[in-house]
Amino acid sequence: MKSTRFYDQHADALTLQYNSLETDAVHRQWLSRHLPARPGIACDIGAGSGRDASWLAEKGWDVIAVEPSDAMRALASNTSHPAVTWLNDALPDLHKLRALGHRFDLVLVSAVWMHLPASVRERAFRMLSEMLTPGGILVISLRHGVDAEENKRRGFHQVSGDELEELARCRAVAITDRFEEPDPVRSHVTWETYVFTLPDDGTGALPLLRHIVVNDDKASSYKLGLLRVLTRIAEGAPGAVLRRTSDYVDIPLGLVGLYWIKQYRPLLLVHKIPQHPSTSKGYGFARQDFHQLANISSYDLRIGASFDGEMGAVVTGAIRDACANITAMPVRYITYPGTNRPVFESERKSVRKSRHSLIVTKHYLQGFGTFRIPAQLWQTLGQYACWLEPAILREWSGLTSGWSIAEHQSVPMDVFNWEEGSRDTRIPAGRYGELNEAGVRVPCVWSAQNIKVVQIDHCFPWARWLNNDLWNLLPASATVNASKGDKLPSAVALSDAKNRIQSWWRRAYVESSYGERFFLELSASLPNLVEGERDLEAIYDAMLLQRTRLKADQQLVEWSGP
Structure with missing residues (x-):
């Protein structure tokens, strides 16, 4: 928007x-x-004749109209609504507008984006997104149409919806809507309009997380690494909570350390991607024990995993070093905006290695200490995980290019894959076969009918929630399983199947050598269970709570039963 000559020369027309x-x-x-029902503060960038700014003002909005053309602005300011304030400024930098310090409920960028060359659009979008209030709306229209002479005369550039969507994803701004429509006057022109929203959960937690992800200074990947770990725990291990009050949630520090080494193991040991700008500097957590994790799978770093004495000592040492690094670095430096007050707290305990075999339990992980998270933040981490994690990983992927490490200028997203193992149903399939051979009738849990061709169903679908825990794996007929697909069973469907589910749990797992694993896994992945819970009724109730959460957080399609 640097050149305004055309608009100054043709302002009247x-x-x-x-x-x-x-x-x-x-x-x-x-x-x-x-358009929000309740008027607020709006900004019309490239306001032109003031038509849209005045319309908004008539609806009760206070509007700042930004227009760089002196002639257009002079004409418009004489006739615009009194609630419209005019400002001589332009994208991409918007120096004068930003100096006001305003945050807007609505930012309109209509018929403007094509004035910006591709080289400045990332900066322009960053400026626009930073001016939104939590929950604020950004509307950008894109002009499509080939007229080389007009494009040259008016300084138009080609624009792309895909490019705009990628800019939004990089800034953790939600794409709310998109639509196309023809120009009412010119047949060769069409308009593509995007509506973006700065996500807000109503508690202030989501804007805080977005600030940490997008705006906070980062000398390494540790801040992003910790947020990703906490997001994973909040979504996938709600049962890990040790204590909950109205103000905070405590989880085992060792669980944070376990997820930390699970996350960094492939990045450092497999892909060898630097996690801070200095390629010669080491990592506080990546000591001898961490490097010995190259001998195991990342999937084995989970609650319920077991290790012999030698590898158990390695895992303990690696978690211990990770906890020390987490406490000293990201916990210390992730602070509330404009303050030195840390968002998170941790209390670390001394843990010695043992040469005895190790089973990773919540009690074992608690031995490393306690990690404290503000209650609203914990809620938001779990509820918005499907939005937060991609935003974290996009920011993380771009860090190395900012550090100018030549061989790592572009980091593919697949290096961040979280290893949950493959969709594994071997244990329940084996138990079904053993029970059948023993003469125990095992019906389809959903239909109660005899099974001709058995398939093991992920009760809460694997495609939507990567959980291979035994409690989530149920026997079903092939026909019923195909009908259910990747849908979430409704509360009614679960209620109808309750007795059969509990019977399967008891026969297949509790009364077998898999009993300890069954209880260990559910203690982390199901919410609101007391330590050492063994009552199948309480476990079923926790399963219902998790179903409700998945439905609300991911808006999953429900399956009402066969």
Whole structure:
């Protein structure tokens, strides 16, 4: 938007042209779907004739209209609504607008984006997103149409919806809507409009997390690494909570350390991707024990895993070093904006290695200490995990390019894959066969009918929640399993199957050599269970709670039963 010559020379004609169209006709689709019912503070960037700014002001909005063309601004300011304030400024930097320190409930960028060359669009989008209030709306329209002479005369550049979507993902801004419509005057022009929202959960936790992910200074990947670990725990291991109050949630520090080494093992030992700018500097947690983890799978770093004495000592040492590094670095430096007050707290305990065999339990992980998370933040980490983790990983992927490490200028996203193992149903399939051979009838848990061709169903679908825990693996007929697919069983379907599910748990797992593993796994992945819970009724109730959470957080399609 540096060149305004065309608009200064044709201000009168352009003002007549723009004002010949009504705002509620031009912007009908996004206005009808997304304009907040309660007026707030809006910013119209590239406001032109002031048509849209005045329309918003008439609806009760306070509007700052940004227009770099002196002639356009002079004409518009004489006729615009009193609630419209005019400002001479331009994208991508918006120096004067940013100096005001305002945050806006609505930012409109209509018929402007094509003025920006591709080289400045990332900066422009960053400036726009930083001006939104939590829950604020950003509307950007893209002009598509080939007219080389007009494009040259007016300084238009080619624009792309895909590019805009990627900019939004990199800034952790939600893509709320998108639609296309023809230009009402020019047949060769079409418009593509995007509506973005700065996510807000109503508690302030989501804006805080977004600030840490997107805006916070990062001398290493540790801040992002800790947030990803906590997001994974909040979503996948709600049963790991040791204590919960209205203000905070305590989880085992050792669990944070376990997930930490699970996360960094492939990055450092397999892909060898630097995690801070200095390629000669080591990592506080990556000592001798961590490097010996190259001999095991990342999948084995989980609650319920067992190790012989030698490898158990290695795992303990690696977790211990990770906990020390987490406490000294990201816990210390992740602070509330504008303060030195840490967001998280941790209390580390001394842990000695043992040469005895090791089973990773919640009690074992608690021995490393306690990690404290603000209660609202914990809730948000779990509820918005499917949005937060991709935002964290996109920011993380871009760190190495910012550090100018030549051989790691572009980090593919697949190096961050969280190893949950493959979709593994071998244990329940084996137990089904053993029970059948012993003459024990095992019906389809969903239909109660005899099974002709057995398939092991992930009760809560693997495609939506990567959980191979034994409690989540149930016998079903092939026909019923195909009907259920990747849907979430409804509360009614679970209620109908309750007795058969509990009977399967008891016969297949509790009364077998897999009993200890069954209880260890569910103690982490199911919520609200007391330490050492063995009552199948309580476990079923916890399963219902997790079902409700998955439905709410991921908006999964429900399956009502056969």
